[in-house]
Each structure stands twice: as C-alpha cells, then as structure tokens.
Amino acid sequence: MPPHTLPPIIASAELVKGTEQSQTECPSNQTQPNIRTDGNRRRLRQEHFAVYRGYLEGLPIDALVERYLEPSEAASPREALRVIREELSMAAARLGWRKAVKLMRQPPNNPSSVHLRSRNLPTLEQFRARHDPDGVLSEKDLLISYREEVVPTGHSRDDIRRAARQSAIRRRQFSALSELSKVLTESPLARHPIAGWVEWIGPRVADHLAKVSVNTVGDLVNYINKFGYRWFTRVPRLGERTAQRLMNWLDRHTETIDCALSLSARRPQRTLTTEECANLVLERATETSVVPLEYYKRPGETLDGSLGTNRAPIGQNKIDANTDYDAIWAWIDVKKDIPQSAIARRKEAERILQWAVLERRKPLSSLTATDAACYLAFLVNPQPAQRWIGTRLVPRWHSDWRPFEKPLTPSSQASARANVNVLFTWLVSQGYLCADPFDGLPQTMLEFTDDAPLPLR
Structure with missing residues (x-):
C-alpha cells in the first residue's frame, strides 16, 4: 500500500491469507458470541476499526482520525488511538481471546525497517502480493523465494528471520482485528443505551x-x-x-x-419564520391533534361551521365570516390593540373550537345547551389528558404543546366560562349565530367525578 493511502473500512481478505498459526487467536470457525455493551463500555463502529487497521499499516494517525472519526469523538488523534486500542483489548479479554489481547496492545511492526537498507527493495508483504497472491506457498517456501530473488548478499539469515517474524505478527494482528470487527461492530440505534x-x-x-x-x-x-x-x-x-x-x-x-x-x-x-413554525406543527399534526389556533387546519364543510345548525340566516351576518374559524378570529381581532386581552380570547377560542370538533364531532356553530354543559364539565378535568394537557413553557409550535397545563381551578373555570360567554354573545349580536348555548346554564359547575353522570350528548 502506498504511504498515506488510507485503508477501506473492512479489512481485505488477502491480509489474512496464508497465515500459519499453531494456535488460533480468534476462533472464527466457532459461533461468534454476542457482546452486550454496558454503561461503562464504549460501542465500536466500523470507522473505529478502520482507524486501528490503518494504524497497524503504519499510516499517519492524524489523517486516519480526520477521515474516519468526527471531531466530537476525539480530544486528540493520540487519545482516540489509545481509547480504541483499550476497547479492543478489553473486548478480546471478555471473549477469552488471550492472544488477541496481546496482539491488539502490540505496536505495529514495519518489516522494511529490519532488512530493507535500500528503499527500492519490496517488503515481504509486497513480494507475496506480487508472486503469491493466492497464498499457495507456505511461509518457508515464500521466504526461500524472497531470499533468492530479492535479498542482496549483504543481509544475514537473522535479518530474514526477523523480517519474517514481524510479518507474521502483523498478519495475525490483522486477522485478530478482522475477527473482532465481526463481533463488535455496531451502528447507533434509537433503542441503544446512551x-x-x-x-x-x-x-x-x-x-x-x-x-x-x-x-x-x-x-x-x-x-x-x-x-x-x-x-x-x-x-x-x-x-x-x-x-x-x-x-x-x-x-x-x-x-x-x-x-x-x-x-x-x-x-x-426568534429566527424561525411564521412559515417554518407552521411547518413544524403541521408535519407532526394528525387528524386528532390539538394545535394552536394560528396553525389550525380547517376541516371539511361538515365540521367547519358553514352548515352549522345554530347559524343565523345569511342576511343577518354582520361579519365577513362563513366558517367558525373566521368568525372566531373576527372576535379576537376586536381586541387586537390590547395584546393581553387578545391572547386570553385566543386561548379560550382554540380550546372550545377544537373540543367541539374532536370530542363532540360537530362544529362550534352546532353546539347545543347540552354540549355547553359538557364543555363546562370538561374544563374541570380535560380528558383524554394525552390530547389536552401538556407541560409548562412548551413553545406553541412544538408538538408537545397542549391548550391546558392541568385541570382548571375554580377561578380559572370561571374565567374560561366568562370568555366563552363573551364569544357566543358577540357571535349572536353579529348575526352569525341564532342563540347562545351557554345562556341559562348555572354560573358554577360542580366537579364531575368518575362516578358522577355527565350530561347526555
């Protein structure tokens, strides 16, 4: 491999061909055990193995870390290498692969440093790739061929043996790393412990x-x-x-x-546009979702109020609104110069508008006195809670936003009742509705329990 050429993520098969071992460091012929990572153990991805394989090849660790790891994973290239080596060694120890532990901790050997006093001479690995790519020759025969064809007369037998020994160690390191990668390589999943x-x-x-x-x-x-x-x-x-x-x-x-x-x-x-906020809401919204009024998606004409049973004759309508949604915004806009009042009106309007559609399956302009009594009971304990009750300080565009933070206290119920009365009284006065369904109901509502009967639909 040319210097500074970074390796592929998965070790090539030829790196382990021809390896003759009296004892197997990593028994690949056995069923690989399932290593479960606990909270004190780092998980390893393919990229971590690629870094270590390149390190064994003698490539610059800085370049390897820059290519395969993200900055968030490494305080420094040397620290990343230390941690990877430590994790590989501990994993081999847990598997009982004792020889692999030693191999992972052993620094890489460069056979060329032993016997190549001329830069033009190939290493033993390069000679094998060129003359015996299929691994037909035994280690002994390969060494004989290498000595006869490549090594000059000035090199001793000890030099050749030392080069062969280091070459064999190197191949065993690659073999051990390849076997460990089969067992340990993972990719992050949502269910993984953090x-x-x-x-x-x-x-x-x-x-x-x-x-x-x-x-x-x-x-x-x-x-x-x-x-x-x-x-x-x-x-x-x-x-x-x-x-x-x-x-x-x-x-x-x-x-x-x-x-x-x-x-x-x-x-x-503050940097999100109105359109971006709306997209955040709509991409998570479903047909049964409760959303802020400004992001409300109008239903079909059977639920939008255009055919409401409590609608006044068209000739009496004084506002430019033909749906409940438009009529509600006309009511809110009356107080647009008083922000706090407008916000209070919006809060009550978005509650009752969506309650009518989702819980009663009818538009706001079709609510009856019985529906109105059910709504006042609903304010005592909004259910289902998953749909209606959320936590404080959640932005309105967030999918976890809900119109209630908790069941309303008596004083909050009275405030909600007052705003709803003002809404329906105004809609009647503007010729949008015929009658106020809340008119004539008791001013206070007793808290309904699970055993108490709710008003009939």
Missing part, C-alpha cells in the same frame, strides 16, 4: 443526561426536539460545546437512529 455511545464525546456525559431521564439515543433526540435550541441549559453540568458535539454526532447517524433533530433544535426560536 452510555455506550456518548463516552466517546466526554466523560460523565451519560450521567448528566440520566439526571433528566435521557437514557437511550432515542430519548436524547426527543429531548432536544422538545426543548429546542437551548435544550442543554436544562441538563445539569452540560455545557454548550458538549451539547453541540452531541448534536453533530446525532446528525451523522440519523439514518441508523431513524429519527432526526428538528429545525427548532438547530436555530433559536
């Missing part, structure tokens, strides 16, 4: 992530996507630099992990 992978990035990173219940690779992707660009500030003792190295590592292995970091994890929220 500890086996992030140890390449930094010490105790897995311990820091475990404190926020991030235990697998998939957990890490979900956590970053949930909390966005500054996610690492929620993880004790995890700095921005390490966080960026983790994200770079996830990006490199997106294909095998089968889940990717979202746009919100890569850029600050």
